[in-house]
Amino acid sequence: MWPLQQLVQFRAVYEHDSLSAAARALGMSQPALSHSLSKLEARVGGALFQRHTRSLRPTELARALYKQAGRVLDEVAGLDLLVARFHEGRSGLVRIGCGPFAPDILGQSLAGPLRREGSGIRLDLHADQFDALQEGLYAYRYDFLVYDRPQLETLADQADTVVQPLRHLPLRVVAPAAWVRGEKEPVGEDPAAARAFMARMPWALPIVPMEYRQRLSPWFQALLEQRKGAEYQMAAISSCLALCRAGQAITVAPDLLIEADIASGHLLTLPLDTGVRVDVSACRLRSHPLSDAAARVWQLLVKGGDSPWR
Structure with a gap:
């Protein structure tokens, strides 16, 4: 059985290149750390460091041991985290x-x-x-x-x-109802009118990974490129919806988040397919x-x- 404490001490010496610095970091005396390192060298059957004037230089054995010891200690830390969680x-x-x-x-x-x-x-x-x-x-x-x-x-x-x-959550294009009702064209019913409407209005979109952008419908991708992105790039979809509810932007959202807004008539969905389904x-x-x-x-x-x- 490998003594974990010796591996912790060995890693500290390896990373500090100095017995005194490692001892200070570990909160122990330098002689005690030197004794522990000697016991570990006896266990592995070879020198772990070459002593120079102001530093320790790891041997090839130490470099190999350091990699494996790091994995072992990280696994132990993972077990501690698992228990804490x-x-x-x-x-x-x-x-x-x-x-x-x-x-x-x-x-x-x-x-x-x-x-x-x-x-x-x-x-x-x-x-x-x-x-x-x-x-x-x-x-x-x-x-x-x-x-x-x-x-x-x-x-x-x-x-x-x-x-x-x-x-399965398709993303809907949603706009302030007051904007839609103020249009002469049937924005809420005709896709062509809705796309023209979107081209004129500010957008709020969540920041998403590239795989989502690649799923966008061609018309949506073309409009995004033409506009050079959205006016508001938000970290969360709730922030985008807040701007939409305040009458400041069009956005996209799943039905689950806009059911109450649609029922109250405060927001309206547009007859457009974004191409994104989560x-x-x-x-x-x-x-x-x-x-x-x-x-x-x-x-x-x-x-x-x-x-x-x-």
Whole structure:
């Protein structure tokens, strides 16, 4: 069995190039650190450092050991994080990594059911690029991900993943109702009139990964290029909708987020196909046991019944 403390101390010496600096960083005496390093050298059967005037130079054996020791210590840190996340989950904190549209949808959809249950569950929703979310999932920084299904199906270890489809969400073009009603042309009914209307009005669009832009309908792509992008580039779709509700911009949104606005007559959808449909799915790792709180949120999402997604 390798003593982890010796590996921690070895890594500190390797990274500081100095026994004294490493000892200060570790909060131990230099003689004690030197003794620990000697024991490790005896264990591996060779010198780990060549001593120079003011620094230590790692040997080839040390360089090989450093790479492997780093992996081992990172794995141990991952286990510590897993345990910490589990206990946080018991206290009601659930961390979810999200695609660009998921935070607003999750926040709106889950708030009611969780509040009615009085469970004390709190959601930490973090939107990011898919590569960063994937890394966070495998490092146990997230209990699970909510993202577009085609991307989730590219995860490295499919045998360890559970991907659960949630909902198919087409994105609608939505505008302030007062703008549409003030037009002479039938903007709310005729696609050609709606496109001409869009060309004249300011837009608010969420910042999205390139894979979403590549799905846009040709007319939408052409209009975006012609306009050189949207006037308002927002981090979240809720911010885009806020501008639309304030009568400052046209935007795109899934039905789930605009049902109340459409019902009240405050916003209107335009008869245009953006080409973007988000197949929202949830994904978790079989090797990552869910806390009680995370398991309840997962159940709300995927099990039907009182799920806000069904």
